[in-house]
Amino acid sequence: MSLIPGVYLIIRAGEAGWDRILAEVFTARVGAMTWRSIALMVVVWLFSTLLGVSAALLVTRTNVPGRRAFGILLALPLAVPSYVAAYTWVAVADLWNPTGRFDGFWAAAIVLSLYSYPYVYLPVVGTLAGQDAAPAEIARALGHREFSVLWRVVLPAAMPAITSGGLLVALYTLSDFGAVSILRVDTFTRAVFTAFSVGFDRTGAIALAALLMVFALLVVTAESLARGAERRQAKVGGAGRRRVVPQDLGRGRWIAFAVLGGLVITALGVPLAALVRWNLAGVSRPGGFGEVISAIGGSLGASLLGAGLTILLAIPLGLYAARVPSRLSRALERLVFVTHSLPGVMIGLSLVFFGINVVHALYQSIWLLGLAYVTLFLPLAVAAVTSAAAKAPLALEEVAQSLGSTPLEALRRVTLPVMLPGIGAGGGAGVADRDEGAPATLLLRPAGMERLATRLWTYTAVEAYAAAAPYAAILVALAAVPTWLLASGSGAFGREPQQ
Amino acid sequence: MITLIVRGVSKAFPGVKALDHVDLDAPAGSLVAVLGPSGCGKTTLLRCIAGFERADAGRITVAGRVVALEGMHLPSHRRGVGVVPQEGALFPHLSVADNVGFGLPGGRRNSERRATVDRFLELVGLGGLGERMPHELSGGQQQRVALARTLAPGPELVLLDEPFSALDAGLRTELRRDVKDVLRDQGMTAVLVTHDQSEALSMADHVVVMRDGRVIQSGTPIELYTHPNEEWVATFLGDASWLDGDVHGGRFDSALGALDVVAATPSGSARALVRPEQVELDASGAAAEVVRADFHGHDALLTLRLASGAGALVQCRLAHPGGAASGRGCRPGQCEGGSSAGLTRRRPSRLALSSAPIRSARATSVHECAGRTLSCTRSGRQSWQHRTV
Numbered sequence: 001m002s003l004i005p006g007v008y009l010i011i012r013a014g015e016a017g018w019d020r021i022l023a024e025v026f027t028a029r030v031g032a033m034t035w036r037s038i039a040l041m042v043v044v045w046l047f048s049t050l051l052g053v054s055a056a057l058l059v060t061r062t063n064v065p066g067r068r069a070f071g072i073l074l075a076l077p078l079a080v081p082s083y084v085a086a087y088t089w090v091a092v093a094d095l096w097n098p099t100g101r102f103d104g105f106w107a108a109a110i111v112l113s114l115y116s117y118p119y120v121y122l123p124v125v126g127t128l129a130g131q132d133a134a135p136a137e138i139a140r141a142l143g144h145r146e147f148s149v150l151w152r153v154v155l156p157a158a159m160p161a162i163t164s165g166g167l168l169v170a171l172y173t174l175s176d177f178g179a180v181s182i183l184r185v186d187t188f189t190r191a192v193f194t195a196f197s198v199g200f201d202r203t204g205a206i207a208l209a210a211l212l213m214v215f216a217l218l219v220v221t222a223e224s225l226a227r228g229a230e231r232r233q234a235k236v237g238g239a240g241r242r243r244v245v246p247q248d249l250g251r252g253r254w255i256a257f258a259v260l261g262g263l264v265i266t267a268l269g270v271p272l273a274a275l276v277r278w279n280l281a282g283v284s285r286p287g288g289f290g291e292v293i294s295a296i297g298g299s300l301g302a303s304l305l306g307a308g309l310t311i312l313l314a315i316p317l318g319l320y321a322a323r324v325p326s327r328l329s330r331a332l333e334r335l336v337f338v339t340h341s342l343p344g345v346m347i348g349l350s351l352v353f354f355g356i357n358v359v360h361a362l363y364q365s366i367w368l369l370g371l372a373y374v375t376l377f378l379p380l381a382v383a384a385v386t387s388a389a390a391k392a393p394l395a396l397e398e399v400a401q402s403l404g405s406t407p408l409e410a411l412r413r414v415t416l417p418v419m420l421p422g423i424g425a426g427g428g429a430g431v432a433d434r435d436e437g438a439p440a441t442l443l444l445r446p447a448g449m450e451r452l453a454t455r456l457w458t459y460t461a462v463e464a465y466a467a468a469a470p471y472a473a474i475l476v477a478l479a480a481v482p483t484w485l486l487a488s489g490s491g492a493f494g495r496e497p498q499q
Numbered sequence: 500m501i502t503l504i505v506r507g508v509s510k511a512f513p514g515v516k517a518l519d520h521v522d523l524d525a526p527a528g529s530l531v532a533v534l535g536p537s538g539c540g541k542t543t544l545l546r547c548i549a550g551f552e553r554a555d556a557g558r559i560t561v562a563g564r565v566v567a568l569e570g571m572h573l574p575s576h577r578r579g580v581g582v583v584p585q586e587g588a589l590f591p592h593l594s595v596a597d598n599v600g601f602g603l604p605g606g607r608r609n610s611e612r613r614a615t616v617d618r619f620l621e622l623v624g625l626g627g628l629g630e631r632m633p634h635e636l637s638g639g640q641q642q643r644v645a646l647a648r649t650l651a652p653g654p655e656l657v658l659l660d661e662p663f664s665a666l667d668a669g670l671r672t673e674l675r676r677d678v679k680d681v682l683r684d685q686g687m688t689a690v691l692v693t694h695d696q697s698e699a700l701s702m703a704d705h706v707v708v709m710r711d712g713r714v715i716q717s718g719t720p721i722e723l724y725t726h727p728n729e730e731w732v733a734t735f736l737g738d739a740s741w742l743d744g745d746v747h748g749g750r751f752d753s754a755l756g757a758l759d760v761v762a763a764t765p766s767g768s769a770r771a772l773v774r775p776e777q778v779e780l781d782a783s784g785a786a787a788e789v790v791r792a793d794f795h796g797h798d799a800l801l802t803l804r805l806a807s808g809a810g811a812l813v814q815c816r817l818a819h820p821g822g823a824a825s826g827r828g829c830r831p832g833q834c835e836g837g838s839s840a841g842l843t844r845r846r847p848s849r850l851a852l853s854s855a856p857i858r859s860a861r862a863t864s865v866h867e868c869a870g871r872t873l874s875c876t877r878s879g880r881q882s883w884q885h886r887t888v
Contacts, residue, residue, distance in 0.1 A: 391591070393588070395584050395585075395588045396588055396590060398549070398551050398575070398582070398584070399582055399584060399588050399590075399648075400590075400601065401550075401551075401574070401575040401576045402549055402550075402551075402575050402576070402578075402580060402581055402582040402649075402654075403576075403581070403601050403602030403648070403649075403652060404576050404577075404602050404652060405576055405601075405602075406574075406576050407574070407576075409576075410576075413601075414590055414592075417592045418590070418591060418592050
């Protein structure tokens with residue numbers, strides 16, 4: 001399934017001929033765009049890592065006031081889709097300064113960083129909260145100061161989480177379409193979409209998309225190279241783990257409180273304020289209510305179908321990747337990540353191609369939309385299943401079998417129930433977030449079907465903030481629930497099971 | 500009747516021969532320990548018996564039914580073999596009662612099933628804890644639940660995979676004893692895999708020692724301890740010292756003096772195994788120097804360098820280190836005067852011995868491991884038994 005976009009790209013590129021592709025790629029405009037896309041990716045990656053890691057450290061390792069509440073609040077920006085975030089920032093900035101518009105490179109960098117740092121924050125919190133106190137204590141006993149312990153023991157141990165979170169941020173930025181188009185930054189994704197919608201310049205779009213995929217491959221390869229050495233972190237002794245005693249920051253804890261508070265207020269406050277304001281303005285609009293309801297229906301129907309299909313595919317794939325660490329399983333995992341970096345519109349187009357040329361019966365049906373969802377969400381679902389699979393080791397299934405369960409029964413009675421909460425929370429957050437399949441949805445939806453994201457899209461395009469607000473609010477609310485579950489269920493803040 | 504018969508089982512992983520023609524018998528109602536260092540293939544053997552791993556060659560029979568043969572592999576859910584894994588592996592999403600009832604027929608409300616669950620929880624000493632979740636239990640309690648879960652469906656055979664290794668020492672001893680009692684009480688045949696020699700010796704009726712995928716020796720714990728057929732087995736099973744000497748004319752000449760050999764022992768040079776508890780301190784024996792003293796509370800282990808015999812080291816266990824016959828005792832870390840002829844104390848001395856100077860260390864059991872086996876069993880008398888390996 002993840003191969004469809006890649007295959008499509010190769011077929012179309014082949015049809016167009018390499019000369020034209022190369023001519024399309026090596027132009028000054030593409031050069032500037034490449035530079036801009038990469039710069040944006042690097043800036044967002046740096047900001048997100050900085051924000052995510054320091055927030056995670058403050059929340060798990062210090063006595064900053066209200067750390068439990070912060071722990072969950074800091075994850076919530078994940079629930080705000082990038083285009084909703086961009087739209088609310090533009091709307092709020094409009095109130096301040098009606099003449100100028102909040103847009104450009106740095107606007108996009110700020111918005112994307114503020115809403116993608118949880119990709120780093122969440123896994124790092126998980127790792128830090130699970131860390132044994134002993135290595136840090138030993139480092140201290142060997143004469144290292146707090147800061148040096150942090151730098152040489154605590155952070156290196158969290159490195160895999162930091163790099164894989166960073167990978168997600170980089171790919172997310174590379175493939176983001178919503179925020180960059182609302183904030184008017186010319187990146188690859190925006191160019192691909194423009195090439196398609198204006199004048200249907202397929203060759204140009206395909207050439208750009210192919211280049212984008214090459215970048216994604218480079219990022220994923222770089223990440224796996226960087227991680228190669230870190231994979232082999234010995235996990236010593238299962239028993240007797242002690243929790244880390246939070247570091248007393250003294251008076252500094254109020255500064256930390258202010259910093260975290262400021263982060264939460266900027267990241268969550270702006271969208272909340274904008275949504276409240278424009279919703280109040282929007283409810284007075286006649287006929288709005290019915291329209292909203294029908295869009296919710298469309299959204300839920302397609303999402304549920306997509307989510308169902310995705311989970312069905314992700315469970316075997318994720319279990320395979322987690323349990324049989326082989327070259328093949330790692331390649332599969334990586335392929336799924338690369339596909340993740342493709343802009344939604346590419347996925348949409350490749351599926352239209354697939355629908356017309358391969359399975360015509362599906363074209364213009366909700367099933368093809370479902371397939372688009374699968375392609376969009378599979379990376380996140382596989383990641384969610386892989387991490388949930390760690391909670392359901394093979395030993396449990398073997399014990400079940402020795403107690404008389406067939407392998408299938410063991411899967412149904414043990415592995416799935418143990419994994420489901422993790423998959424649900426992880427997958428749900430991802431699904432809600434990637435609902436930015438807006439462009440894909442625009443292309444694939446059966447005629448007349450409305451979805452929340454498409455509505456929002458249409459209205460934002462014409463700067464009808466008030467009309468767009470209800471859709472944005474509902475999208476955020478839908479996304480917030482699984483994110484909340486993910487953050488609170490990570491075990492970092494809740495009750496620790498005694499082992 | 501023999502519940503478990505393993506014959507010629509081999510298993511190779513890429514680059515490693517995990518099992519090499521392994522044979523093993525477990526008579527009905529017995530507890531057999533498979534003992535070996537980590538990586539010796541003992542866990543692979545257990546996984547082959549359980550059906551988690553497919554043997555490359557050989558035959559496994561459980562309760563008269565062949566479960567594995569070349570080209571034939573009965574899946575584990577049809578073998579009737581229960582497993583208690585390391586660290587319990589309780590199902591985290593199920594209550595203690597549901598864990599125990601997992602392998603039983605009938606729904607949760609089935610009264611027969613509930614009665615069985617309660618009976619087995621009672622049996623492992625956890626009556627009334629059925630509603631708890633696994634994470635609310637201590638490590639030892641989790642292992643008890645895992646045992647109850649395995650026993651409840653009435654398997655033919657129970658396999659225990661280092662079930663006590665994650666527990667702390669005090670708890671481990673208590674749980675070992677309880678598990679042994681429960682298994683005996685149920686008349687259950689069990690195979691225990693462990694790397695801990697004291698666990699194997701104290702729990703099992705029969706011990707199988709493995710190394711590098713092969714069975715090195717098997718027998719009762721006493722046989723193995725007193726008649727190991729290799730130096731490696733002797734050292735693996737407990738503290739051991741070695742004496743070189745010559746056998747001629749029915750006597751073994753060594754640094755501890757000339758010892759009688761009972762049966763007809765071929766003459767020639769030989770090497771003997773001396774266990775620390777076979778050496779006594781005696782004023783009339785061979786002269787020795789205390790090189791090291793390790794105090795263990797219930798006893799103390801002395802390392803002695805014999806004056807004769809090219810400075811051979813022999814260990815000696817003192818049964819009452821706190822209060823020796825003379826009343827003065829021997830206390831580690833404390834230096835006392837009163838040494839004399841036989842014993843030259845090392846300086847700085849770490850141990851004071853009883854007022855009677857130690858002049859001899861008398862071997863009471865000597866065992867030779869170079870193809871021929873010599874051993875002497877009765878304390879004080881130098882009698883030799885001979886056994887050909």
